[in-house]
Amino acid sequence: MKTYTIQCLSEAVSPITHMSGTAGNEGIVAREPVHTERGVMMIPFLSGNALRHRCVREPMAMWLIDRYGLKGQLSLLQLNFLLHGGNLTMSNAHENTRRIAEMHELWPMLRLCGGSLQDQILAGSMDVWRGTLVCEENRDSLKKTLGYMPTKRLLSSERFLSAYQYTRGDGKKTGLAKERDDLMEQSNLMIYSGQAVTRGALFHHGFVLKHVNELEIGCLLLSLRLWQSSGGTIGGNARLGHGRLQLSLLDCKDDDAIVDAYVEHVDAVKDRAVAWLNDCFAKAAAAKEKKSAKSKQKAGGAAQWLIGK
Amino acid sequence: MANWKVTAVLSSPLAGEAPYIDSLLEFEMAQRHGKARTIQRGEPASPVGSIHLPCLRGEFGGVNGIPRCSAPIVAPENVRHEHFAKRISVENACLLREDQRLVVATGNSWTKSYRLPLKISNVEKICWFIGGSKRRSLKSLLDSVHSIGKKRSQGYGRIAEWQFEEVEHDWSWFAPSEQGLLLMRVLPWCEEIHKFIGWKRWCGGFCPPYWHPDRYMEIAVPC
Numbered sequence: 009m010k011t012y013t014i015q016c017l018s019e020a021v022s023p024i025t026h027m028s029g030t031a032g033n034e035g036i037v038a039r040e041p042v043h044t045e046r047g048v049m050m051i052p053f054l055s056g057n058a059l060r061h062r063c064v065r066e067p068m069a070m071w072l073i074d075r076y077g078l079k080g081q082l083s084l085l086q087l088n089f090l091l092h093g094g095n096l097t098m099s100n101a102h103e104n105t106r107r108i109a110e111m112h113e114l115w116p117m118l119r120l121c122g123g124s125l126q127d128q129i130l131a132g133s134m135d136v137w138r139g140t141l142v143c144e145e146n147r148d149s150l151k152k153t154l155g156y157m158p159t160k161r162l163l164s165s166e167r168f169l170s171a172y173q174y175t176r177g178d179g180k181k182t183g184l185a186k187e188r189d190d191l192m193e194q195s196n197l198m199i200y201s202g203q204a205v206t207r208g209a210l211f212h213h214g215f216v217l218k219h220v221n222e223l224e225i226g227c228l229l230l231s232l233r234l235w236q237s238s239g240g241t242i243g244g245n246a247r248l249g250h251g252r253l254q255l256s257l258l259d260c261k262d263d264d265a266i267v268d269a270y271v272e273h274v275d276a277v278k279d280r281a282v283a284w285l286n287d288c289f290a291k292a293a294a295a296k297e298k299k300s301a302k303s304k305q306k307a308g309g310a311a312q313w314l315i316g317k
Numbered sequence: 318m319a320n321w322k323v324t325a326v327l328s329s330p331l332a333g334e335a336p337y338i339d340s341l342l343e344f345e346m347a348q349r350h351g352k353a354r355t356i357q358r359g360e361p362a363s364p365v366g367s368i369h370l371p372c373l374r375g376e377f378g379g380v381n382g383i384p385r386c387s388a389p390i391v392a393p394e395n396v397r398h399e400h401f402a403k404r405i406s407v408e409n410a411c412l413l414r415e416d417q418r419l420v421v422a423t424g425n426s427w428t429k430s431y432r433l434p435l436k437i438s439n440v441e442k443i444c445w446f447i448g449g450s451k452r453r454s455l456k457s458l459l460d461s462v463h464s465i466g467k468k469r470s471q472g473y474g475r476i477a478e479w480q481f482e483e484v485e486h487d488w489s490w491f492a493p494s495e496q497g498l499l500l501m502r503v504l505p506w507c508e509e510i511h512k513f514i515g516w517k518r519w520c521g522g523f524c525p526p527y528w529h530p531d532r533y534m535e536i537a538v539p540c
Contacts, residue, residue, distance in 0.1 A: 041394075088405065
């Protein structure tokens with residue numbers, strides 16, 4: 009087992025609207041303070057949380073659900089666990105080491121991303137870096153990570169900021185609504201706008217895979233391929249074509265052999281993996297059924313007492 | 318054996334507080350011995366010193382085995398809050414089993430939505446002093462530490478480089494200042510502590526694992 013660092017450079021091929029909130033009805037892009045020669049500047053960035061979910065967990069979980077034929081077979085807890093990491097909800101939390109060892113073998117995706125069963129937290133092995141905008145203000149930070157930077161002055165972060173504005177139409181204007189509809193007296197027309205990081209901006213980000221084997225690397229590479237093939241979006245307004253990133257791997261080859269080995273492994277352990285997933289949630293489901301049966305019995309008893317009275 | 322100033326150069330913001338270096342070293346050592354994540358709050362902690370640390374340990378206030386490592390020396394800037402929001406995702410309801418397609422309350426239980434604050438600060442460097450150690454031993458352990466603080470899996474507290482500088486004096490517990498001897502790390506509280514400056518009386522852990530109740534006692538914390 010080794011620790012691998014995979015660095016990436018992603019180019020914005022459509023406006024990036026990874027927002028931090030709104031001011032009025034204008035969306036504001038997420039920024040972080042960065043120390044520069046000119047003082048502290050607020051520079052756009054991509055959060056590690058968003059990159060982790062959109063690049064790895066979501067595409068891989070959806071692929072596995074499809075591959076294992078789990079569509080329409082999952083409970084809400086299982087679905088939440090696979091797509092969003094799950095929640096620790098039971099008070100008798102413990103560490104089941106056998107369960108962890110089996111998870112490492114059967115679910116390389118969960119080994120990378122970790123998660124939380126109802127009664128146990130499963131630690132992940134992957135750190136996802138924040139997306140750093142390649143701009144003059146971030147020169148020092150990028151140099152520390154990349155080890156080199158061009159001597160030529162880079163563009164300032166403000167040069168990568170633009171704005172968008174859209175209009176939501178009003179059905180009244182189509183003339184198809186009923187004439188005496190009170191709701192249609194007011195106009196529903198809405199103009200909304202916001203900031204965006206322009207096309208052509210570059211973000212540097214990366215993944216640190218700690219003490220993993222090649223299956224986990226294959227899992228990550230396949231996730232990135234799936235993410236890219238489904239548009240490679242990050243942030244909001246993807247429905248309007250925003251947020252598309254074109255990914256390039258630095259110092260790492262997108263190796264078909266490693267990905268194929270991962271796919272073979274996934275197919276080979278299919279039955280055991282599904283059984284593991286069901287087993288993890290079976291105990292909780294049984295406890296819940298027992299509890300509801302008990303409360304029903306109690307309610308039935310109370311009703312009988314009332315009737316008797 | 319020498320005294321060292323260890324510096325972590327960070328390349329991303331730090332979430333939460335900077336850790337004690339003895340806890341980082343002990344966790345790395347425990348991982349190598351298969352002892353990491355083996356105890357919980359409810360179980361007794363292993364005796365002080367049962368996991369080897371590549372530095373000297375000393376006695377203070379009648380307590381043995383306190384590592385000769387200083388508290389983190391850090392100058393945080395732009396201290397702020399970021400938020401972590403979570404809500405139950407229903408976009409993929411079509412993947413659910415027929416009997417699981419229910420109305421879910423989002424105001425309570427595990428499906429409750431939340432938005433938690435997380436303290437974030439910009440930190441360029443964090444320093445620690447370590448007494449009686451070898452560069453090779455420290456480096457071999459700390460090279461495995463790629464990030465520190467909270468929410469490391471989301472890119473916070475990324476370490477760009479570990480630097481090791483040999484220093485003449487051991488400033489891991491106390492360091493000279495114009496006003497007197499300055500306390501440099503958490504130590505058990507006792508009368509002797511009044512000889513030093515820059516501390517407050519508190520209750521908490523005095524050596525790793527700092528979070529374990531067995532390590533709790535009256536302590537003097539640098540401030």
